[in-house]
Amino acid sequence: MPRVSFASPTTIDEAAAALAGASGLAKVLSGGTDLLVQLRSGRIKPDLIVDMKRIPGMIGIREEGGKFVIGAATPGVMLSDHKALEHAYPGIVEGVDLIGSQQIQGRASLAGNLCNASPAADSVPAIIAARATCVIAGPNGSRREVPAESICTGPGRTSLQKGEFLIEFHLPKPKPRQCDAYLRFIPRTEMDIAVVGCGINVTLDGGGTCTDARVVLGAVAPTTVIVEEAAQALIGHKLDADTLARLDAAAQKACKPISDKRGTIEYRTKIAGVLARRTAAIAFERAAAR
C-alpha cells in the first residue's frame, strides 16, 4: 500500500512551504469531492496531501471595498446561502447549485471546481463571465492576483507553479443594471456532467441596450471559452431576434468540442447556440429588473 503524507496547516505560509518542499507529487485538498475520487480510482498517486480547511480565511465570504472576497475552500452551500452574493450573482450561484447533490455541495469549493480543470466545471463559466480574479499564494510569502480564466490551461492542467495554490476569489460588486445567468444542458435531469454550459454577464443602459457583456462557454473545448464575438453580438443592441441570431451563430462558431457518449460534435455545437440564446434572455431580464 503506497504511503501518503497528510498535512493540515493553519497558515498560508506553512501550506506553501509544505507544498514547495514536497519531493514527489503534492496535492491541495479543499472539499475533496474530486481529489478523493481520483485517489480511490488510482488516477493520481500523491506523496503529500495538504488540507486547506484549517487555514483562517480559506472558508468564508466577506464584502470588502466594492467586492466580494470568497475563501478558496468555501463550500457551495455557503455561497448559495449568502443572500447578498446570490442577489449580485444569481448565475454564479446557479452554477454552484448544479454541482452534484446537496451532500457534494456541502464540501465542493470554487477553487476545487476551477483547479480540477475540467472543461465542464459548472461554476467556472459564470465566474469568468463576472471577471473574477484569483489570489494565488506561493512559497516565501509570494502573492499574485490573476484573472480566473488564466488558471486552466487544458483538461486537468493549470498554470499554478510548484508550491502555489488559490487562497481567494475576488468578485467586483455588479454595476447598476448588471446581472448574470448560467445554464447547462445534461442528458439526465440531475447529477450529470454538462454537455454544454453557458455563463453570460450583461450590463444594460436605462433603455435596455447592452453596454457590456461577457459570454463564456463550458464543455465545448479543452478549456472554458470566452466568446468575444458573442459579446460583441450583444453590445450596443437590445435583445431582439437579430441579436439572438448573431449570438447563436457566434457561440456555435467558437465551439471546438469532442464527440463522446453525451453528444456528438454537431449536437454540442447546436446546443451551444441554443443555450447562449436562453442564458442571454435570462441575464437581460434580470439586468433590466435592477
Ligand SMILES: Cc1cc2nc3c(=O)[nH]c(=O)nc-3n(C[C@H](O)[C@H](O)[C@H](O)COP(=O)(O)OP(=O)(O)OC[C@H]3O[C@@H](n4cnc5c(N)ncnc54)[C@H](O)[C@@H]3O)c2cc1C
Ligand atoms: C457525485 C459527484 C457529482 C459531481 N457533479 C458535478 C457537477 O455536476 N458539476 C461540476 O462542475 N462538478 C461536479 N463534481 C466534481 C466536484 O464536486 C467539483 O469539481 C468540486 O467543485 C470540486 O471542489 P472540491 O473542493 O471538492 O475540490 P477538491 O477535490 O478538494 O480538489 C479538486 C482539485 O483542485 C485542486 N485544488 C483544490 N483546492 C485548491 C486550491 N485552493 N488551490 C489550488 N488547487 C486546489 C486539488 O488539488 C484537486 O486537483 C461532482 C463530483 C462528484 C463526486
